[in-house]
Amino acid sequence: MEWRPGTCRSTDISSRDEPATSYPARMDLAQATPLTPLGEGRFGVELPEEFSIGGGKPNGGFMLACLGKAAVAAAAEQGAEHPHPISTGASYLWSPDLGPAEIETDVQRVGRTASQVTARLAQAGRVAVSARFTLGALTEGSAPFWGENPPPPLAPIDECIGFGMANRPANGTQLLFDPDHALQIGPDGPSGNGSGELRAWFRLDGDRAVTPVELLFVSDAMPPATFSVVQTGWVPTLDLTTYVRAVPAPGPLRIRFRTTIIHDGFADEICEVWDSEDRLVVQATQICALRLPTG
Protein backbone atom coordinates (compact mmCIF):
# COMPACT_ATOMS: atom_id res chain seq x y z
CA MET A 1 0.00 0.00 0.00
CA GLU A 2 1.38 3.42 -0.94
CA TRP A 3 1.49 6.26 1.52
CA ARG A 4 -1.27 8.76 0.83
CA PRO A 5 -1.16 12.06 2.70
CA GLY A 6 -4.42 12.64 4.45
CA THR A 7 -5.09 9.07 5.49
CA CYS A 8 -3.32 9.68 8.77
CA ARG A 9 -3.97 12.34 11.32
CA SER A 10 -2.74 13.22 14.72
CA THR A 11 -5.28 11.60 16.98
CA ASP A 12 -5.65 8.37 18.86
CA ILE A 13 -6.55 5.18 17.04
CA SER A 14 -10.05 5.02 18.43
CA SER A 15 -11.37 8.10 16.65
CA ARG A 16 -14.46 8.32 18.77
CA ASP A 17 -16.02 11.15 16.85
CA GLU A 18 -16.16 9.13 13.65
CA PRO A 19 -19.29 7.01 13.46
CA ALA A 20 -19.08 3.63 11.75
CA THR A 21 -21.08 3.13 8.62
CA SER A 22 -21.65 -0.59 8.42
CA TYR A 23 -20.51 -1.72 11.88
CA PRO A 24 -21.38 -0.68 15.43
CA ALA A 25 -19.73 2.60 16.42
CA ARG A 26 -17.80 0.86 19.18
CA MET A 27 -16.29 -2.55 18.89
CA ASP A 28 -14.25 -4.22 21.57
CA LEU A 29 -11.32 -6.32 20.38
CA ALA A 30 -12.88 -9.44 21.91
CA GLN A 31 -16.23 -8.75 20.22
CA ALA A 32 -14.48 -8.11 16.92
CA THR A 33 -12.88 -11.52 16.65
CA PRO A 34 -15.75 -14.01 16.89
CA LEU A 35 -15.28 -17.18 14.90
CA THR A 36 -18.10 -19.06 13.22
CA PRO A 37 -17.26 -22.78 13.30
CA LEU A 38 -17.75 -24.31 9.87
CA GLY A 39 -16.58 -27.83 10.74
CA GLU A 40 -13.37 -29.73 9.96
CA GLY A 41 -11.18 -27.05 11.51
CA ARG A 42 -12.62 -24.26 9.39
CA PHE A 43 -13.99 -20.97 10.75
CA GLY A 44 -15.73 -17.95 9.29
CA VAL A 45 -14.49 -14.52 10.35
CA GLU A 46 -15.36 -10.87 9.66
CA LEU A 47 -12.67 -8.28 8.92
CA PRO A 48 -14.32 -5.08 10.21
CA GLU A 49 -13.68 -1.47 9.35
CA GLU A 50 -12.82 -0.84 13.03
CA PHE A 51 -9.62 -2.84 12.64
CA SER A 52 -8.54 -1.53 9.25
CA ILE A 53 -5.56 0.49 8.19
CA GLY A 54 -5.44 3.28 5.59
CA GLY A 55 -6.91 2.16 2.30
CA GLY A 56 -9.66 0.10 3.88
CA LYS A 57 -7.52 -3.00 4.34
CA PRO A 58 -7.55 -5.19 7.47
CA ASN A 59 -4.86 -4.76 10.08
CA GLY A 60 -2.24 -7.53 9.95
CA GLY A 61 -2.17 -8.04 13.71
CA PHE A 62 -5.97 -8.24 13.80
CA MET A 63 -5.90 -11.06 11.26
CA LEU A 64 -3.19 -12.78 13.30
CA ALA A 65 -5.33 -12.59 16.45
CA CYS A 66 -8.23 -14.19 14.54
CA LEU A 67 -5.92 -16.94 13.28
CA GLY A 68 -4.64 -17.47 16.83
CA LYS A 69 -8.16 -17.88 18.18
CA ALA A 70 -8.85 -20.42 15.47
CA ALA A 71 -5.61 -22.31 16.17
CA VAL A 72 -6.41 -22.57 19.89
CA ALA A 73 -9.98 -23.70 19.17
CA ALA A 74 -8.85 -26.30 16.63
CA ALA A 75 -6.22 -27.74 18.98
CA ALA A 76 -8.70 -27.84 21.87
CA GLU A 77 -11.10 -29.81 19.69
CA GLN A 78 -8.36 -32.42 19.36
CA GLY A 79 -7.75 -32.62 23.09
CA ALA A 80 -4.96 -30.08 23.56
CA GLU A 81 -4.84 -28.19 26.87
CA HIS A 82 -2.77 -25.35 25.44
CA PRO A 83 -4.78 -22.11 25.42
CA HIS A 84 -1.92 -19.69 24.72
CA PRO A 85 -0.08 -18.88 21.48
CA ILE A 86 3.49 -19.20 22.78
CA SER A 87 4.89 -18.64 19.31
CA THR A 88 3.41 -17.66 16.01
CA GLY A 89 4.85 -16.91 12.61
CA ALA A 90 2.89 -15.49 9.71
CA SER A 91 3.61 -14.81 6.07
CA TYR A 92 1.58 -12.00 4.54
CA LEU A 93 0.92 -12.86 0.89
CA TRP A 94 -1.63 -10.25 -0.13
CA SER A 95 -4.04 -7.95 1.62
CA PRO A 96 -7.67 -9.08 1.59
CA ASP A 97 -10.67 -6.74 1.56
CA LEU A 98 -12.76 -5.89 4.62
CA GLY A 99 -15.70 -8.21 5.13
CA PRO A 100 -16.04 -11.97 5.41
CA ALA A 101 -13.08 -14.33 5.17
CA GLU A 102 -12.41 -17.93 6.05
CA ILE A 103 -9.82 -19.56 8.27
CA GLU A 104 -8.63 -23.11 7.72
CA THR A 105 -6.55 -24.92 10.34
CA ASP A 106 -4.47 -28.10 10.50
CA VAL A 107 -3.47 -29.47 13.89
CA GLN A 108 0.03 -30.85 13.29
CA ARG A 109 0.79 -32.17 16.74
CA VAL A 110 -0.84 -32.33 20.17
CA GLY A 111 2.02 -32.76 22.63
CA ARG A 112 2.60 -32.62 26.34
CA THR A 113 4.46 -29.29 26.53
CA ALA A 114 3.16 -27.78 23.33
CA SER A 115 0.83 -28.25 20.40
CA GLN A 116 1.46 -27.06 16.87
CA VAL A 117 -1.09 -25.84 14.36
CA THR A 118 -0.98 -24.24 10.93
CA ALA A 119 -3.72 -21.78 9.96
CA ARG A 120 -4.52 -19.85 6.82
CA LEU A 121 -6.83 -16.91 6.23
CA ALA A 122 -8.35 -16.91 2.76
CA GLN A 123 -10.81 -14.79 0.86
CA ALA A 124 -12.48 -15.93 -2.33
CA GLY A 125 -10.48 -19.14 -2.07
CA ARG A 126 -7.10 -17.37 -2.12
CA VAL A 127 -4.75 -17.56 0.90
CA ALA A 128 -3.87 -14.07 2.19
CA VAL A 129 -2.08 -14.93 5.45
CA SER A 130 -0.35 -18.23 6.20
CA ALA A 131 0.60 -18.82 9.83
CA ARG A 132 1.94 -21.48 12.13
CA PHE A 133 1.36 -21.63 15.87
CA THR A 134 3.04 -23.27 18.81
CA LEU A 135 0.52 -23.38 21.66
CA GLY A 136 1.22 -23.95 25.33
CA ALA A 137 0.00 -23.04 28.79
CA LEU A 138 1.35 -19.98 30.61
CA THR A 139 0.86 -19.45 34.35
CA GLU A 140 -0.94 -16.27 35.36
CA GLY A 141 1.12 -14.00 37.58
CA SER A 142 4.34 -16.00 37.24
CA ALA A 143 7.79 -14.41 37.34
CA PRO A 144 10.65 -15.36 35.02
CA PHE A 145 12.91 -18.22 36.14
CA TRP A 146 15.89 -16.23 34.80
CA GLY A 147 16.61 -13.06 32.86
CA GLU A 148 15.26 -9.58 32.80
CA ASN A 149 14.37 -7.00 30.21
CA PRO A 150 12.94 -3.97 32.01
CA PRO A 151 10.67 -1.56 30.13
CA PRO A 152 12.20 1.65 28.73
CA PRO A 153 11.10 4.97 30.22
CA LEU A 154 7.90 6.44 28.79
CA ALA A 155 6.14 9.70 29.61
CA PRO A 156 3.00 9.21 31.79
CA ILE A 157 0.09 8.00 29.67
CA ASP A 158 -1.84 11.27 29.99
CA GLU A 159 1.12 13.21 28.55
CA CYS A 160 1.34 10.94 25.52
CA ILE A 161 -0.05 11.67 22.07
CA GLY A 162 -2.08 9.81 19.49
CA PHE A 163 -1.41 9.00 15.86
CA GLY A 164 -4.22 7.39 13.95
CA MET A 165 -6.12 6.86 10.78
CA ALA A 166 -8.92 9.14 9.72
CA ASN A 167 -12.32 7.85 8.69
CA ARG A 168 -12.18 4.81 10.86
CA PRO A 169 -14.73 4.04 13.55
CA ALA A 170 -13.70 3.51 17.15
CA ASN A 171 -12.41 0.09 18.09
CA GLY A 172 -11.88 0.38 21.83
CA THR A 173 -8.07 0.41 21.61
CA GLN A 174 -5.73 3.32 22.13
CA LEU A 175 -2.12 3.80 21.13
CA LEU A 176 -0.52 6.81 22.84
CA PHE A 177 3.04 7.80 21.97
CA ASP A 178 5.82 9.07 24.14
CA PRO A 179 6.41 12.58 22.73
CA ASP A 180 10.16 11.93 22.36
CA HIS A 181 9.57 8.68 20.42
CA ALA A 182 6.53 9.54 18.31
CA LEU A 183 5.80 10.28 14.66
CA GLN A 184 4.72 13.66 13.34
CA ILE A 185 2.55 14.09 10.27
CA GLY A 186 3.82 16.45 7.57
CA PRO A 187 2.78 17.02 3.96
CA ASP A 188 5.10 14.19 2.81
CA GLY A 189 3.87 11.76 5.44
CA PRO A 190 5.05 10.73 8.88
CA SER A 191 8.50 11.46 10.23
CA GLY A 192 10.23 10.89 13.56
CA ASN A 193 13.32 11.56 15.62
CA GLY A 194 15.65 9.55 13.36
CA SER A 195 16.41 6.91 15.99
CA GLY A 196 14.29 4.20 14.40
CA GLU A 197 12.54 3.70 17.74
CA LEU A 198 8.93 4.37 18.71
CA ARG A 199 7.50 4.02 22.22
CA ALA A 200 3.83 3.95 23.10
CA TRP A 201 1.23 2.94 25.62
CA PHE A 202 -1.45 0.53 24.43
CA ARG A 203 -4.70 0.21 26.28
CA LEU A 204 -8.13 -1.24 25.92
CA ASP A 205 -11.14 0.80 26.98
CA GLY A 206 -11.58 0.38 30.72
CA ASP A 207 -8.00 -0.85 31.05
CA ARG A 208 -9.19 -4.43 31.06
CA ALA A 209 -6.43 -7.02 30.84
CA VAL A 210 -5.29 -7.87 27.33
CA THR A 211 -5.55 -11.63 26.79
CA PRO A 212 -2.62 -13.65 25.45
CA VAL A 213 -4.33 -14.14 22.07
CA GLU A 214 -5.04 -10.39 21.88
CA LEU A 215 -1.31 -9.76 22.29
CA LEU A 216 -1.00 -11.00 18.71
CA PHE A 217 -2.88 -7.86 17.70
CA VAL A 218 -0.71 -5.68 19.93
CA SER A 219 2.47 -7.12 18.41
CA ASP A 220 1.64 -5.45 15.09
CA ALA A 221 -0.35 -2.44 16.27
CA MET A 222 2.37 0.17 15.71
CA PRO A 223 2.95 2.22 12.55
CA PRO A 224 6.21 1.44 10.75
CA ALA A 225 9.26 2.29 12.88
CA THR A 226 11.09 3.01 9.63
CA PHE A 227 9.03 6.22 9.34
CA SER A 228 11.20 7.53 12.17
CA VAL A 229 14.19 7.28 9.80
CA VAL A 230 12.98 7.66 6.20
CA GLN A 231 9.76 8.74 4.51
CA THR A 232 8.55 6.10 2.08
CA GLY A 233 5.28 4.61 0.92
CA TRP A 234 3.60 2.21 3.31
CA VAL A 235 5.92 -0.51 4.57
CA PRO A 236 4.29 -3.91 4.08
CA THR A 237 5.04 -6.69 6.55
CA LEU A 238 6.31 -9.75 4.72
CA ASP A 239 6.74 -12.02 7.72
CA LEU A 240 5.94 -11.59 11.41
CA THR A 241 7.04 -13.70 14.39
CA THR A 242 5.44 -13.17 17.81
CA TYR A 243 6.29 -14.85 21.09
CA VAL A 244 3.83 -14.47 23.97
CA ARG A 245 5.94 -14.85 27.10
CA ALA A 246 3.49 -14.14 29.93
CA VAL A 247 -0.17 -13.49 30.71
CA PRO A 248 -0.57 -9.69 31.01
CA ALA A 249 -1.79 -8.15 34.25
CA PRO A 250 -4.73 -5.72 33.91
CA GLY A 251 -3.88 -2.19 32.86
CA PRO A 252 -2.10 -0.46 30.00
CA LEU A 253 0.83 -2.06 28.18
CA ARG A 254 4.04 -0.36 27.06
CA ILE A 255 5.45 -1.00 23.59
CA ARG A 256 8.92 -0.38 22.20
CA PHE A 257 9.02 -0.82 18.42
CA ARG A 258 12.26 -0.29 16.58
CA THR A 259 14.06 -0.97 13.34
CA THR A 260 17.75 -1.72 13.66
CA ILE A 261 19.03 -2.11 10.08
CA ILE A 262 17.58 -1.03 6.73
CA HIS A 263 19.51 -2.88 4.03
CA ASP A 264 18.85 -3.83 0.39
CA GLY A 265 15.21 -2.71 0.58
CA PHE A 266 14.34 -4.74 3.67
CA ALA A 267 14.01 -3.63 7.30
CA ASP A 268 13.67 -5.57 10.52
CA GLU A 269 11.23 -4.28 13.15
CA ILE A 270 11.47 -5.54 16.72
CA CYS A 271 8.52 -5.20 19.09
CA GLU A 272 8.66 -5.65 22.85
CA VAL A 273 5.65 -5.26 25.12
CA TRP A 274 5.56 -4.96 28.91
CA ASP A 275 2.56 -5.24 31.22
CA SER A 276 1.64 -2.98 34.14
CA GLU A 277 3.84 -5.08 36.43
CA ASP A 278 6.93 -4.54 34.23
CA ARG A 279 6.96 -8.09 32.90
CA LEU A 280 7.92 -8.65 29.28
CA VAL A 281 4.82 -10.20 27.72
CA VAL A 282 5.66 -10.02 23.98
CA GLN A 283 8.80 -10.42 21.89
CA ALA A 284 8.09 -9.99 18.19
CA THR A 285 10.07 -9.37 15.04
CA GLN A 286 9.04 -8.68 11.49
CA ILE A 287 10.71 -8.16 8.18
CA CYS A 288 9.30 -5.51 5.88
CA ALA A 289 9.90 -4.33 2.35
CA LEU A 290 10.37 -0.64 1.69
CA ARG A 291 11.09 1.26 -1.49
CA LEU A 292 13.91 3.62 -0.61
CA PRO A 293 14.38 7.07 -2.11
CA THR A 294 17.02 6.91 -4.86
CA GLY A 295 19.93 9.28 -5.44
Place this chain on the structure above:
Amino acid sequence: MEWRPGTCRSTDISSRDEPATSYPARMDLAQATPLTPLGEGRFGVELPEEFSIGGGKPNGGFMLACLGKAAVAAAAEQGAEHPHPISTGASYLWSPDLGPAEIETDVQRVGRTASQVTARLAQAGRVAVSARFTLGALTEGSAPFWGENPPPPLAPIDECIGFGMANRPANGTQLLFDPDHALQIGPDGPSGNGSGELRAWFRLDGDRAVTPVELLFVSDAMPPATFSVVQTGWVPTLDLTTYVRAVPAPGPLRIRFRTTIIHDGFADEICEVWDSEDRLVVQATQICALRLPTG
Protein backbone atom coordinates in the same frame (compact mmCIF):
# COMPACT_ATOMS: atom_id res chain seq x y z
CA MET B 1 16.15 -35.32 23.38
CA GLU B 2 17.49 -35.74 26.89
CA TRP B 3 20.97 -34.68 27.81
CA ARG B 4 23.26 -37.70 28.09
CA PRO B 5 26.72 -37.14 29.55
CA GLY B 6 29.33 -38.44 27.16
CA THR B 7 27.65 -37.42 23.94
CA CYS B 8 29.50 -34.11 24.01
CA ARG B 9 33.18 -33.57 24.34
CA SER B 10 35.48 -30.61 24.28
CA THR B 11 36.61 -30.50 20.67
CA ASP B 12 35.57 -28.76 17.52
CA ILE B 13 32.49 -29.84 15.65
CA SER B 14 34.40 -31.40 12.77
CA SER B 15 35.93 -34.23 14.78
CA ARG B 16 38.43 -35.10 12.08
CA ASP B 17 39.76 -38.16 13.80
CA GLU B 18 36.40 -39.91 13.76
CA PRO B 19 35.86 -41.76 10.49
CA ALA B 20 32.34 -41.93 9.10
CA THR B 21 30.70 -45.27 8.82
CA SER B 22 28.15 -44.94 6.06
CA TYR B 23 29.13 -41.57 4.55
CA PRO B 24 32.35 -40.07 3.22
CA ALA B 25 34.71 -39.01 6.01
CA ARG B 26 34.55 -35.41 4.87
CA MET B 27 31.46 -33.69 3.61
CA ASP B 28 31.26 -30.06 2.63
CA LEU B 29 28.04 -28.27 3.55
CA ALA B 30 27.31 -27.62 -0.13
CA GLN B 31 27.87 -31.27 -1.03
CA ALA B 32 25.71 -32.37 1.88
CA THR B 33 22.57 -30.59 0.72
CA PRO B 34 21.93 -31.89 -2.82
CA LEU B 35 18.31 -32.14 -3.81
CA THR B 36 16.90 -34.79 -6.09
CA PRO B 37 14.02 -33.26 -8.06
CA LEU B 38 10.98 -35.53 -7.92
CA GLY B 39 8.63 -33.29 -9.93
CA GLU B 40 5.71 -31.08 -8.90
CA GLY B 41 7.81 -29.12 -6.38
CA ARG B 42 8.98 -32.23 -4.53
CA PHE B 43 12.60 -33.07 -3.77
CA GLY B 44 14.46 -35.98 -2.24
CA VAL B 45 17.11 -35.22 0.38
CA GLU B 46 19.57 -37.17 2.55
CA LEU B 47 20.04 -36.36 6.24
CA PRO B 48 23.67 -37.44 6.81
CA GLU B 49 25.48 -38.42 9.96
CA GLU B 50 27.90 -35.53 9.36
CA PHE B 51 25.15 -33.04 10.17
CA SER B 52 23.63 -34.82 13.13
CA ILE B 53 23.41 -33.90 16.78
CA GLY B 54 23.71 -36.17 19.79
CA GLY B 55 21.40 -39.15 19.53
CA GLY B 56 21.85 -39.57 15.80
CA LYS B 57 19.22 -37.01 14.88
CA PRO B 58 19.59 -34.44 12.07
CA ASN B 59 20.60 -30.91 12.91
CA GLY B 60 17.67 -28.46 12.75
CA GLY B 61 19.61 -25.81 10.86
CA PHE B 62 20.80 -28.39 8.35
CA MET B 63 17.19 -29.35 7.59
CA LEU B 64 16.33 -25.67 7.28
CA ALA B 65 19.11 -25.14 4.73
CA CYS B 66 17.78 -28.09 2.70
CA LEU B 67 14.28 -26.62 2.84
CA GLY B 68 15.67 -23.24 1.77
CA LYS B 69 17.40 -24.74 -1.25
CA ALA B 70 14.15 -26.43 -2.22
CA ALA B 71 12.14 -23.23 -1.77
CA VAL B 72 14.53 -21.24 -4.00
CA ALA B 73 14.48 -23.98 -6.65
CA ALA B 74 10.69 -24.26 -6.61
CA ALA B 75 10.24 -20.49 -6.93
CA ALA B 76 12.80 -20.30 -9.76
CA GLU B 77 10.86 -22.98 -11.63
CA GLN B 78 7.87 -20.64 -11.52
CA GLY B 79 9.83 -17.69 -12.88
CA ALA B 80 10.98 -16.00 -9.63
CA GLU B 81 14.32 -14.18 -9.70
CA HIS B 82 14.75 -14.33 -5.94
CA PRO B 83 17.72 -16.54 -5.03
CA HIS B 84 18.03 -15.56 -1.37
CA PRO B 85 15.98 -16.60 1.67
CA ILE B 86 15.35 -13.12 3.12
CA SER B 87 13.13 -14.56 5.83
CA THR B 88 12.28 -18.03 6.95
CA GLY B 89 10.23 -19.43 9.77
CA ALA B 90 10.11 -23.09 10.74
CA SER B 91 8.12 -25.17 13.18
CA TYR B 92 9.83 -28.29 14.42
CA LEU B 93 7.22 -30.97 14.99
CA TRP B 94 9.31 -34.07 15.60
CA SER B 95 12.83 -35.17 14.89
CA PRO B 96 13.24 -37.51 11.89
CA ASP B 97 15.91 -40.20 11.61
CA LEU B 98 19.09 -39.85 9.60
CA GLY B 99 18.78 -41.04 6.02
CA PRO B 100 16.39 -40.22 3.20
CA ALA B 101 13.57 -37.70 3.56
CA GLU B 102 11.33 -35.81 1.21
CA ILE B 103 10.64 -32.10 0.81
CA GLU B 104 7.39 -30.79 -0.59
CA THR B 105 7.01 -27.13 -1.62
CA ASP B 106 4.16 -24.80 -2.51
CA VAL B 107 4.94 -21.52 -4.23
CA GLN B 108 2.41 -19.10 -2.72
CA ARG B 109 3.34 -15.96 -4.60
CA VAL B 110 5.89 -14.80 -7.17
CA GLY B 111 6.14 -11.04 -6.73
CA ARG B 112 8.33 -8.21 -7.85
CA THR B 113 10.18 -7.56 -4.56
CA ALA B 114 9.73 -10.96 -3.00
CA SER B 115 8.35 -14.44 -3.54
CA GLN B 116 6.81 -16.61 -0.85
CA VAL B 117 6.99 -20.38 -0.57
CA THR B 118 5.98 -22.95 2.02
CA ALA B 119 8.04 -26.12 2.38
CA ARG B 120 7.75 -29.23 4.51
CA LEU B 121 10.24 -31.96 5.27
CA ALA B 122 8.63 -35.35 5.79
CA GLN B 123 9.80 -38.87 6.48
CA ALA B 124 7.58 -41.90 6.05
CA GLY B 125 4.80 -39.54 5.05
CA ARG B 126 4.86 -37.59 8.32
CA VAL B 127 5.80 -33.88 8.38
CA ALA B 128 8.78 -33.21 10.68
CA VAL B 129 9.56 -29.58 9.83
CA SER B 130 7.10 -27.07 8.41
CA ALA B 131 8.60 -23.84 7.07
CA ARG B 132 7.69 -20.74 5.16
CA PHE B 133 10.10 -18.64 3.11
CA THR B 134 10.17 -15.10 1.82
CA LEU B 135 12.69 -14.98 -1.00
CA GLY B 136 14.33 -11.91 -2.51
CA ALA B 137 17.53 -10.69 -4.12
CA LEU B 138 20.35 -9.25 -2.01
CA THR B 139 23.19 -7.24 -3.55
CA GLU B 140 26.69 -8.61 -3.00
CA GLY B 141 28.98 -6.21 -1.15
CA SER B 142 26.24 -3.68 -0.35
CA ALA B 143 26.27 -1.54 2.79
CA PRO B 144 23.19 -0.82 4.91
CA PHE B 145 21.07 2.19 3.93
CA TRP B 146 20.65 2.96 7.65
CA GLY B 147 21.47 1.43 11.02
CA GLU B 148 24.35 -0.39 12.53
CA ASN B 149 24.90 -3.37 14.78
CA PRO B 150 28.64 -3.91 15.15
CA PRO B 151 29.98 -7.34 16.15
CA PRO B 152 30.85 -7.94 19.81
CA PRO B 153 34.50 -8.52 20.73
CA LEU B 154 35.77 -12.08 20.32
CA ALA B 155 39.19 -13.56 21.05
CA PRO B 156 41.25 -14.24 17.88
CA ILE B 157 40.07 -17.41 16.17
CA ASP B 158 43.24 -19.36 17.01
CA GLU B 159 42.73 -18.67 20.72
CA CYS B 160 39.16 -20.00 20.63
CA ILE B 161 38.02 -23.43 21.72
CA GLY B 162 35.81 -26.15 20.32
CA PHE B 163 32.74 -27.88 21.72
CA GLY B 164 31.36 -30.75 19.74
CA MET B 165 29.69 -34.09 19.55
CA ALA B 166 31.62 -37.33 19.77
CA ASN B 167 31.21 -40.12 17.27
CA ARG B 168 30.32 -37.85 14.40
CA PRO B 169 32.33 -37.70 11.19
CA ALA B 170 33.82 -34.43 9.97
CA ASN B 171 31.56 -32.08 8.09
CA GLY B 172 33.88 -29.30 7.01
CA THR B 173 32.49 -26.76 9.49
CA GLN B 174 34.07 -25.43 12.66
CA LEU B 175 32.56 -23.65 15.63
CA LEU B 176 35.21 -22.10 17.88
CA PHE B 177 34.16 -20.39 21.10
CA ASP B 178 35.45 -17.28 22.74
CA PRO B 179 36.87 -18.63 26.04
CA ASP B 180 34.91 -16.06 28.06
CA HIS B 181 31.61 -17.00 26.36
CA ALA B 182 31.95 -20.76 25.96
CA LEU B 183 30.47 -23.87 27.53
CA GLN B 184 32.42 -26.32 29.66
CA ILE B 185 31.58 -30.00 29.90
CA GLY B 186 31.15 -31.43 33.38
CA PRO B 187 29.69 -34.69 34.65
CA ASP B 188 26.20 -33.15 34.71
CA GLY B 189 26.48 -31.71 31.23
CA PRO B 190 27.49 -28.34 29.80
CA SER B 191 27.65 -25.18 31.85
CA GLY B 192 28.73 -21.60 31.12
CA ASN B 193 29.41 -18.21 32.61
CA GLY B 194 25.80 -17.58 33.67
CA SER B 195 25.28 -14.65 31.30
CA GLY B 196 23.11 -16.57 28.85
CA GLU B 197 25.41 -15.46 26.04
CA LEU B 198 27.71 -17.55 23.84
CA ARG B 199 30.12 -16.16 21.25
CA ALA B 200 31.86 -18.16 18.56
CA TRP B 201 33.58 -18.08 15.21
CA PHE B 202 32.05 -20.21 12.46
CA ARG B 203 34.07 -21.21 9.46
CA LEU B 204 33.97 -23.55 6.54
CA ASP B 205 37.12 -25.47 5.60
CA GLY B 206 39.25 -23.20 3.44
CA ASP B 207 37.39 -20.14 4.71
CA ARG B 208 35.24 -20.12 1.59
CA ALA B 209 32.33 -17.70 1.68
CA VAL B 210 29.17 -19.02 3.30
CA THR B 211 26.27 -18.67 0.87
CA PRO B 212 23.01 -16.98 1.92
CA VAL B 213 21.17 -20.34 1.96
CA GLU B 214 23.94 -21.86 4.08
CA LEU B 215 23.38 -19.09 6.63
CA LEU B 216 20.17 -20.95 7.50
CA PHE B 217 22.42 -23.71 8.86
CA VAL B 218 24.60 -21.21 10.71
CA SER B 219 21.56 -19.61 12.33
CA ASP B 220 20.98 -22.80 14.34
CA ALA B 221 24.53 -24.15 14.62
CA MET B 222 25.10 -23.21 18.26
CA PRO B 223 24.41 -25.38 21.32
CA PRO B 224 21.62 -24.07 23.58
CA ALA B 225 22.52 -20.70 25.10
CA THR B 226 20.40 -21.72 28.10
CA PHE B 227 23.20 -24.15 29.08
CA SER B 228 25.14 -21.03 30.09
CA VAL B 229 22.48 -20.44 32.78
CA VAL B 230 20.95 -23.76 33.78
CA GLN B 231 21.77 -27.43 33.24
CA THR B 232 18.80 -29.26 31.76
CA GLY B 233 18.17 -31.99 29.24
CA TRP B 234 18.50 -31.02 25.60
CA VAL B 235 16.56 -27.90 24.70
CA PRO B 236 14.39 -28.59 21.67
CA THR B 237 13.68 -25.75 19.25
CA LEU B 238 9.95 -25.34 18.78
CA ASP B 239 10.03 -22.51 16.27
CA LEU B 240 12.89 -20.73 14.49
CA THR B 241 12.86 -17.47 12.51
CA THR B 242 15.89 -16.47 10.43
CA TYR B 243 16.43 -13.28 8.45
CA VAL B 244 19.31 -13.21 5.97
CA ARG B 245 20.26 -9.54 5.70
CA ALA B 246 23.35 -9.57 3.46
CA VAL B 247 25.53 -11.81 1.30
CA PRO B 248 28.56 -12.80 3.44
CA ALA B 249 32.06 -11.87 2.34
CA PRO B 250 34.58 -14.77 2.30
CA GLY B 251 36.16 -15.70 5.61
CA PRO B 252 34.99 -16.75 9.06
CA LEU B 253 31.75 -15.49 10.58
CA ARG B 254 31.16 -14.36 14.15
CA ILE B 255 28.09 -15.52 16.07
CA ARG B 256 26.48 -14.12 19.20
CA PHE B 257 23.82 -16.46 20.58
CA ARG B 258 21.93 -15.50 23.70
CA THR B 259 18.86 -16.20 25.72
CA THR B 260 17.26 -13.20 27.37
CA ILE B 261 14.34 -14.58 29.41
CA ILE B 262 13.54 -18.08 30.66
CA HIS B 263 9.92 -18.07 31.77
CA ASP B 264 7.21 -20.72 32.27
CA GLY B 265 9.36 -23.45 30.69
CA PHE B 266 10.12 -21.53 27.49
CA ALA B 267 13.26 -19.63 26.50
CA ASP B 268 14.01 -17.27 23.62
CA GLU B 269 17.36 -17.56 21.88
CA ILE B 270 18.57 -14.71 19.67
CA CYS B 271 21.29 -15.33 17.08
CA GLU B 272 23.24 -12.63 15.28
CA VAL B 273 25.94 -13.34 12.72
CA TRP B 274 28.54 -10.97 11.24
CA ASP B 275 30.78 -11.49 8.23
CA SER B 276 34.50 -10.75 7.94
CA GLU B 277 33.66 -7.18 6.92
CA ASP B 278 31.64 -6.56 10.13
CA ARG B 279 28.29 -6.58 8.36
CA LEU B 280 25.32 -8.17 10.11
CA VAL B 281 24.31 -11.04 7.83
CA VAL B 282 21.85 -12.96 10.04
CA GLN B 283 19.21 -12.04 12.61
CA ALA B 284 17.48 -15.09 14.02
CA THR B 285 15.30 -15.91 16.98
CA GLN B 286 13.96 -19.17 18.28
CA ILE B 287 11.71 -20.32 21.08
CA CYS B 288 12.66 -23.46 22.94
CA ALA B 289 11.11 -25.66 25.58
CA LEU B 290 13.15 -26.64 28.60
CA ARG B 291 12.30 -28.66 31.64
CA LEU B 292 13.56 -26.67 34.59
CA PRO B 293 14.93 -28.14 37.79
CA THR B 294 12.26 -28.04 40.49
CA GLY B 295 12.64 -26.96 44.08
